[in-house]
Amino acid sequence: MKQRCFWVTDSKLYQDYHDFEWGEPVYDDKILFEFLILETFQAGVSWITILNKRENFRKAFDNFDYQKIAKYSESKFNELMQDAGIIRNKLKIRSTISNAQLFMDIQKEFGSFSKFIWSYVDGKPILNQFHKKEDVPAKTSISDQLSKDLKKRGFKFTGSTVMYAYMQAVGMVNDHTTDCFKYPN
Template sequence: METRCAWANSSEMMRDYHDKEWCVPSHDDQYLFELLVLEGAQAGLSWSIVLKKRDAYRQAFHHFDLEYCANLTELDMENIRTNTEVVRHPLKIKSVKSNALAIMEIQKEFGSFAEFLWAYVDGSPIVSNWQYDSQIPAETDLSKKVSKDLKKRGFKFVGPVTIYSYLQAIGIVNDHISSCSFHGN
């Protein structure tokens, strides 16, 4: 029988996310962008709310195609903002465009967004050994550093708490508790 981090037991959707995505290392720039957008949208909300809206986000932002998102017009963003299936916060929607543009600049400089992010940990995930979910921090020195660097490059909705959650989501940090069946994955 598989054991999971406690938060993953709230719904089937959360279990699937926990089992298949959370803390799984990714080097795919489009996926990294998708999770950055979703983590930014989550600020102030629960992750389950954002996951429920994920398909609508994929439709609204053409599966997080960087080129498409970088070229969103004011009218495009207003049309997305009126979509009740996404988080309708106007600055969060505008951040999709600015973050896409910032990622494209990073790609020019570093070859990929993944190369830029994974350089913070020399290409190897940080594997934590927490006993309980309650021990997992909201932010760390790493998330503060990445957040600061991203903000300097023009990213929005990338505070240190959001970025720590993001680093977990994309597998740079593996915070599965030690008794979780997915801790070693």
């Protein structure tokens, strides 16, 4: 039996997410956008809820095509509000549309969202050495700064705790605990 991080349940979906995605460095803007949206929807609900609805989110949000999402009409918003397969929170759905527009503004300014986001960690993952659950922070000074910068640009649902979870998910920080088989030796 593989030793995994403390938060992984016996759910195959959760285990696969942990084993193949979480903490793996992501530099592709499309995937970075997907995780940004999933993390913003996760605020206030469990991550397993998001994972269970991930395919529904992909269908509902045009496979996380930020260029399409940025142009969503009021009728598309209303359609999303009726979609039982996703989390029907009107503020989160509206923020997904505006965040897509702002995401593209950052791409224009920096050449890619990846360049912008990875600049917070000098382009390479921070390898932490956490031994147990209590060691892992909910946020850091870097996630505080990233959150502040995104909010200044108009992003919504990007508080420091959400941004730290995002940094963990896309591998900007490697927070696999030292007893986890994914922790680099």
